[in-house]
Amino acid sequence: MKLFQQLLVAPAALGLLASGANAADLNINGVSDYSASEEQVTSITQFSDVYPTDWAYQALANLIERYGCVAGYPNGTFSGNRAMTRYEAAALLNACLDRITEVTDQLRRLIKEFETELAVIRGRVDGLEARVGELEATQFSTTTKLKGKANFVMGATKALGDNPGNMKDDYNAEYGAFTFSYDLRLGLKTSFTGKDLLFTRLRVGNQGDASVWDGNGVGLNKLDTGAPGGNAVEIDRLYYRFPLGSGFKAQIGALTRNTEMMGYKASAYAKGGQKVLDFFGGSLGTPGVWNKETGSGFGLIYTNKKSAGKGNPYWTLAANYIADSGEGEDSNPNSGGFMTDNSEANITSQIAYGTKRWGLAAGYRYGQCGAKFRTGTEFAGKGDTSCTVENKDGKEVRSDADSHNWSLHAFWRPEESGMIPSISAGVGASYSNGNDDWEDATEIREMASWMVGLTWNDVFQKKNALGAAIGQPRFVTKVDRKGESDFVADGNYAMELWYKFQVTNKIAVTPAIYWLSRPYGFETPDDKSVGVFGGVVQTVFKF
Structure with missing residues (x-):
């Protein structure tokens, strides 16, 4: 998962940007080149500066092994003691959310099994939305x-x-x-x-x-x-x-x-x-x-x-x-x-x-x-x-x-x-x-x-x-x-x-x-x- 690539393409992550910065301040081409050259970390052992004695070792291992949504720096370090920027926090959060919401084979089987019921629910929701829209259009006052x-x-x-x-x-x-x-x-x-x-x-x-x-x-x-x-x-x-x-x-x-x-x-x-x-x-x-x-x-x-x-x-x-x-x-x-x-x-x-x-x-x-x-x-x-x-x-x-x-x-x-x-x-x-x-x-x-x-x-x-x-x-x-x-x-x-x-x-x-x-x-x-x-x-x- 590319660190700043997620930041650039996800509206949810962009919402977390610091109020003092804007898109014009970013070198988008440079960030994209960096992201394209970076490999996703698949094991915590790939980090040269993370040890089993670190207090957050297990939590970091779970994120990498279960969701695969953690990336490091090109020099092979995680730099856990360095303060994280709001850009990096937004990118990490968005990457993990994307992985958590991926459709797995098991989820696909459940969707197919309950396809009829889901269609009924969608129909009811559409009907409710239509009725709400009609009420909003015909109400004589909002107050x-x-x-x-x-x-x-x-x-x-x-x-x-x-x-x-x-x-x-x-x-x-x-x-x-x-x-x-x-x-x-x-x-x-x-x-x-x-x-x-x-x-x-x-x-x-x-x-x-x-x-x-x-x-x-x-x-x-x-x-x-x-x-x-x-x-x-x-x-x-x-x-x-x-x-x-x-x-x-x-x-x-x-x-x-x-x-x-x-x-x-x-x-x-x-x-x-x-x-x-x-x-x-x-x-x-x-x-x-x-x-x-x-x-x-x-x-x-x-x-x-x-x-x-x-x-x-x-x-x-x-x-x-x-x-x-x-x-x-x-x-x-x-x-x-x-x-x-x-x-x-x-x-x-x-x-x-x-x-x-x-x-x-x-x-x-x-x-x-x-x-x-x-x-x-x-x-x-x-x-x-x-x-x-x-x-x-x-x-x-x-x-x-x-x-x-x-x-x-x-x-x-x-x-x-x-x-x-x-x-x-x-x-x-x-x-x-x-x-x-x-x-x-x-x-x-x-x-x-x-x-x-x-x-x-x-x-x-x-x-x-x-x-x-x-x-x-x-x-x-x-x-x-x-x-x-x-x-x-x-x-x-x-x-x-x-x-x-x-x-x-x-x-x-x-x-x-x-x-x-x-x-x-x-x-x-x-x-x-x-x-x-x-x-x-x-x-x-x-x-």
């Missing part, structure tokens, strides 16, 4: 992934119990029909660096003002997947998330959500299943803090998860600001704006500690005037923090209203699926304030809520799940009435039970029932009971 979720919703509700003032009959007459509706979400995830995320979500549905699933009839009917109505496609998420130093992530967007910037969800309820009522689902039983406010805003999340080590508990801290959609983009500061007195803004924060199996979290939300509380009894829905109220003289004046909302959450999951379920719990409280005019015009001062949820995974079959929850959606605990009793009986219990059938990896069917014992709360006439029973089947397709 964006599309994920979709379609939810078919079938079911009905019915008011049960007493019928004071025709309350039950009126409900059933307007909201008692069986319905079949849908919710479709298309999420576009775009990354420019591999660590950032531009998220755009398109959403369309037909669960609008005529559907109980969007919170009509009574607000507590609202499903976690309740969709907008009208079959009109809308963009309901548009934000950008990016790393900001060690352990920090920032998020900013014209349509972002405060509860999606908490960094840690201290709940395992419906994990592996399908959420039903909004109160137990996205609101985690504490709609005062987890009010799912969406609009223009920004947030910051910190976690020490990486430094804590795999499986160890870690801290998560998050804070965000959201101006309500409809106000944040309003250029009139008297009715809206971003970070103005009329933004209907929410400042939400949370501190959490835990792992994937257990966790604790404390949350706080400051609600500017007009900021929403989300689901609760019909009486609690009158909890008003509007930016203006009518004073005693009948004039519209500023209310200076706001709210302070707190939440505590905890969850635990068993290490393996079985008879013991995961347990999730949450409790929250809300306190409203305002000036004297607001106090004269309103009466609701404090509200509370709580929930406990159980989830069993892999029930009867892998990936199937069973869940049940009970709690009291947001209800009024304190009022302030001038010259009247401050007693209120606004309590209401909500319960749900569901079972998810995982039909395929991408299709799941979840039948569920729920009961609202007193959804009108204090609006229910004395000594009467009006409840709402609901049954729903959700079929989810993921793609």
Whole structure:
């Protein structure tokens, strides 16, 4: 094997050349003449300066005798103590690789014996290459992934119990029909660096003002997947998330959500299943803090998860600001704006500690005037923090209203699926304030809520799940009435039970029932009971 001949003809070896040299620096004719006159070494004994006592003697002998890819210098020496140039190293490596990959008679026999199988494999590889080429040619973006979720919703509700003032009959007459509706979400995830995320979500549905699933009839009917109505496609998420130093992530967007910037969800309820009522689902039983406010805003999340080590508990801290959609983009500061007195803004924060199996979290939300509380009894829905109220003289004046909302959450999951379920719990409280005019015009001062949820995974079959929850959606605990009793009986219990059938990896069917014992709360006439029973089947397709 000719030392520099291999160097000159092999691209693999040329790739190892020193960065400071190039082909123009070499005397190619001289090197070729030298290579042509050189004989291949066939035995280590041909080297006059290599002895059996040398530490690399055996290794060198193996290279010569097994692969025959070692050459010396014209004077019959190996010069093992001399520093090797990068050219010589490249030539030696390429020569040995050539010899190692030579087709031997034994290899030829194996190729012939498995000729049919090799042809099949080649055909499959060619087919895969063609399909990859087709996908690359037809993909709409090299940086964006599309994920979709379609939810078919079938079911009905019915008011049960007493019928004071025709309350039950009126409900059933307007909201008692069986319905079949849908919710479709298309999420576009775009990354420019591999660590950032531009998220755009398109959403369309037909669960609008005529559907109980969007919170009509009574607000507590609202499903976690309740969709907008009208079959009109809308963009309901548009934000950008990016790393900001060690352990920090920032998020900013014209349509972002405060509860999606908490960094840690201290709940395992419906994990592996399908959420039903909004109160137990996205609101985690504490709609005062987890009010799912969406609009223009920004947030910051910190976690020490990486430094804590795999499986160890870690801290998560998050804070965000959201101006309500409809106000944040309003250029009139008297009715809206971003970070103005009329933004209907929410400042939400949370501190959490835990792992994937257990966790604790404390949350706080400051609600500017007009900021929403989300689901609760019909009486609690009158909890008003509007930016203006009518004073005693009948004039519209500023209310200076706001709210302070707190939440505590905890969850635990068993290490393996079985008879013991995961347990999730949450409790929250809300306190409203305002000036004297607001106090004269309103009466609701404090509200509370709580929930406990159980989830069993892999029930009867892998990936199937069973869940049940009970709690009291947001209800009024304190009022302030001038010259009247401050007693209120606004309590209401909500319960749900569901079972998810995982039909395929991408299709799941979840039948569920729920009961609202007193959804009108204090609006229910004395000594009467009006409840709402609901049954729903959700079929989810993921793609």
